[in-house]
Amino acid sequence: MTAQNKEVLMKADHVKVHFKGKTKKSGVVKAVDDVSFEIMKGETFGVVGESGCGKSTLGRTLVRLLAPTEGKVYLEGKEISSLKGEELKKMRKDAQIIFQDPSASLNPRRTIKQILMEPFEIHGVEPGVNVEERILELLQLVGLDTYHLSRYPHELSGGQKQRIGIARALALNPKIIVCDEAVSALDVSVQAQVLNLLQELKEKLGLTYFFISHNLNVVYQVSDRVAVMYLGRIVEIADYAQLYEKHSHPYTEALLSAIPQVDGEKTERIHLEGELPSPSDPPSGCHFHTRCPKACDRCRQEVPVFKEIEVGHFVACHLYD
Numbered sequence: 001m002t003a004q005n006k007e008v009l010m011k012a013d014h015v016k017v018h019f020k021g022k023t024k025k026s027g028v029v030k031a032v033d034d035v036s037f038e039i040m041k042g043e044t045f046g047v048v049g050e051s052g053c054g055k056s057t058l059g060r061t062l063v064r065l066l067a068p069t070e071g072k073v074y075l076e077g078k079e080i081s082s083l084k085g086e087e088l089k090k091m092r093k094d095a096q097i098i099f100q101d102p103s104a105s106l107n108p109r110r111t112i113k114q115i116l117m118e119p120f121e122i123h124g125v126e127p128g129v130n131v132e133e134r135i136l137e138l139l140q141l142v143g144l145d146t147y148h149l150s151r152y153p154h155e156l157s158g159g160q161k162q163r164i165g166i167a168r169a170l171a172l173n174p175k176i177i178v179c180d181e182a183v184s185a186l187d188v189s190v191q192a193q194v195l196n197l198l199q200e201l202k203e204k205l206g207l208t209y210f211f212i213s214h215n216l217n218v219v220y221q222v223s224d225r226v227a228v229m230y231l232g233r234i235v236e237i238a239d240y241a242q243l244y245e246k247h248s249h250p251y252t253e254a255l256l257s258a259i260p261q262v263d264g265e266k267t268e269r270i271h272l273e274g275e276l277p278s279p280s281d282p283p284s285g286c287h288f289h290t291r292c293p294k295a296c297d298r299c300r301q302e303v304p305v306f307k308e309i310e311v312g313h314f315v316a317c318h319l320y321d
């Protein structure tokens with residue numbers, strides 16, 4: 001499960017996404033707070049972290065459903081973070097998203113055929129593309145039958161609805177797909193089927209995924225590299241195999257310990273003290289210091305910078321200075 005090559009497809013460069021509160025008192029919510037990384041063509045780049053850590057905001061910024069407050073996002077070397085109007089619309093064909101809740105993301109008043117027509121209605125039809133044939137091809141790709149076309153979303157199961165969400169995301173041959181908790185709302189057995197489908201499609205179509213989940217086990221199953229996010233920042237980026245073996249960042253260590261068994265060995269659960277701090281008032285220095293068992297005074301004052309502790313394994317923690 002390695003990236004097919006080392007060509008950078010997408011790059012986030014010091015991206016910040018801040019939201020102003022409704023009142024002056026509520027301050028600024030720093031949902032994403034200075035995040036940088038590259039996604040290689042053909043790779044699945046997994047992002048894991050607790051609810052509220054900013055991973056969905058980051059995913060939506062990559063497909064430009066949100067604009068960054070600061071920093072830049074590049075797709076194939078072209079800056080997309082400041083695009084507007086027609087240029088932004090054109091870019092959206094290349095960067096699609098699959099949402100967590102398939103029921104909420106499909107219009108209940110439209111048939112499956114009408115839902116699969118939507119991308120062509122919005123973006124137009126490329127010369128030489130027969131929409132009817134393309135829709136049948138999409139259905140086949142996601143393992144559904146033609147009789148599903150006349151059905152409404154409420155007539156389908158959760159897994160089938162998510163397959164339609166995947167088909168719709170594939171319609172315009174995107175270069176990257178953000179999967180935002182794409183299997184979290186599904187039963188465990190259906191989760192496995194949808195994960196397998198995503199993996200098959202990646203291999204068949206040469207797709208690149210930005211795969212978001214709060215579940216490290218799920219991210220681990222599909223990702224080539226994994227970024228661990230905490231309170232708006234990425235604290236570690238590692239190859240999927242290294243993540244289990246190295247346990248580099250104290251937060252990653254705590255996440256890994258929540259998985260009951262790793263290769264048949266029991267791990268001791270690390271319980272983090274306290275709640276996730278508010279992103280409108282994040283701790284100074286390393287954001288994790290209020291819950292980190294290894295924090296020192298320095299951690300409260302200085303923001304750790306990424307260190308490459310071995311080839312391809314980056315970690316932001318003073319322990320590696």
Ligand code: SF4
Pocket residue numbers: 249250251286287288289290292293294295296299304316317318319
């Ligand atoms: Fe813990 Fe300090 Fe490392 Fe942050 S920098 S993870 S507080 S040891």
